[in-house]
Amino acid sequence: MKSIVMDGDNRKNQERDDRSNSIHTFNLTKTFNNFHAVESLSISVNPGDIFGFLGPNGAGKTTTIRMLCGLISPTSGTGKIAGLDIVKDSLKIKKIIGLLPESSGFYSWMNAREYLVYFAALYKIEEQIAKKRIQNLIEKMGLATKSTVPIGYYSRGMKQRLGLARTLINEPKIIFLDEPTLGLDPKGQQDIQRILVDLNRENHVTIFFSSHALNEVSSLCNRIAIVNKGRLVAEGSIDELRKLVGDSSEYLLIRLLNLPDTQKALSNIQLPIKINSNINNPTKEFIDVSVLDAESHSINKVLEIFISSGLQIYEIKRMNRSLEDIFFKLTDSKKEQKLHQDIKPEISKNIDKNQNITGSKTGSKLQNHGGEQ
Template sequence: MEPVIELAQLTKKYGDFTAVNKLDLSIRPGEIFGLLGPNGAGKTTTILMMLGLTEPDSGTATVCGVDATRNPIQVKRRVGYMPDDVGFYEDRSGLDNLIYTARLNLIPEKEARERALELLKRVGLEAAAHKKVGAYSRGMRQRLGLADVLIKKPEVIILDEPTLGIDPEGVRELLVLIRDLSRNEGLTVLLSSHHLHQVQQICDRVGIFVRGQLIAVGDLDELTRQLETKANYKVEMDLAGWSPELEEALKRIDTVMEVGLTESDALTGGAAPANASAAGGKYVTVRVISGSDVTPQLASTVVGHGASLYGLRPVRYGLDDIYHRYFEGGESRERVD
């Protein structure tokens, strides 16, 4: 199948800073592709080049078989783009905003109005259709943004950070909507995000994008497998009666590389905060990283030292870990403008 979006050796530089570095990517029709990366990785720049809004320094971006740099208008007819932090004319109603977009796409006014109403209903904004956008909540704007993208009947929709700043329920609804669109109408969806779980939920394939380079592409299984070949085992234990002797004993177990206290919410990754035990609670959480599966030995060592074991769980690789792994040490850069 002919790819809908094909990027070849795409490069964009801002002065000395390379925002996008020799990017190759192809997206197949009908799939939902997640472009995953930290802030300032070059996601938005890449998207702008796909739409011909920014000229690449070298390489080509082909969308729907059209060179986006040479013929941006043709690309923009067929691609719907929702920028991050999408803006509307605040003193106009949601309906008016949609009709305006439709008319810019040469849709006659009558048809535009019908389509706009239909889409507003679909994204659940029919009650607010005649309200001024200034009074919309963040989630409503985002849904209006989706309607705005769809009104031109695009073949491809590109959503830049579509879930930014909306509440979890709103995110869920939006994602369900996006997936329905892709499944039922065969739309190709490219969405960029740094929210892993959301991407995980609906994307067919994911590309991990760091500092202008695509460092891994594939579905979740593929990415996990890529990691696991060189991976090690991670076990978390909740236990009471933590002591330095126990720590020494755990470290003496064969293939154990690292033992450390951690917060049970796993926000901090590998680094152990010193005050974890002082923070109170009945037990502390210990994270053990080892080269082989040593879970039974861990359990017996803990019990042998007279500590009580409340929980023991192996840590599996999710997109979180993949993300963390790839982005480790890479400080997020400010966006360049």
């Protein structure tokens, strides 16, 4: 796949400014009437990061992106993009960022080339440079054969590619993507992911990526923030988030037959190690017990106790904690509160420990703001 050719001067400037392609928010809050869409959100995205921004529907992801891009003003708190204030310098910020919204609208009567020429003119890009850049983007997005067809005839995938081309027309230093692959076929998703990775690697573009596709986020992003109900639940690399929810990336799943006495027996037994179970919400047939400390001697002890208590084991599986597990665990409101209580002391230690590595490309700051609730 062809990469985007940047104009010489722009590329040099971009490389020089690479270190400033950061995003920082401090207690960013947006309230609509009495509804807190985003509440005291403090995140840091380092230059060159592909930053995943995860959360369930209504978590405040789009509102956060809109505040960062200057489309709405925060109710309180501050935010900086490449060192520029998101309220005072919104026009300057718009020159150096690109946003692909969740659902872009297009002028159906224009074709792709006219559409990009129009936006290039709004960015005041010199005509010759714009012409070259547009041709390059049209080829890269695979729209070359359809560039003179009215956009009204485009499929969703083609429109999304065109939206991405528009996002890149000003050669942004920071790109915000709000569910960029939503509704695309696997090929379309893969193409967009590849373009994003190329941009990040070759042009050092910082990418702020909001998505529901957890696999996509785990494969693309080096750092992740999880938000729920407008609040930051956790921030860090996937490994750090794994530690946050279960101390280990692996755990053992023991599936017990849900017999008449199983629940009572399970609640009465004393185990030497920490377990989680769905004892309060079991399925008709099974009760699942997860052993977080999956060392062999611990497992043996647990199994011995289970058998001696008369519990019927249906199966035992070694599981890897996926981003999906982490996501559901962190965004489950009941568990969220418990988790905050459990991990708060440890997190405080980690924050102290990680303060000196904040700012490095891969150094992730492990945070939990749940304790502030």
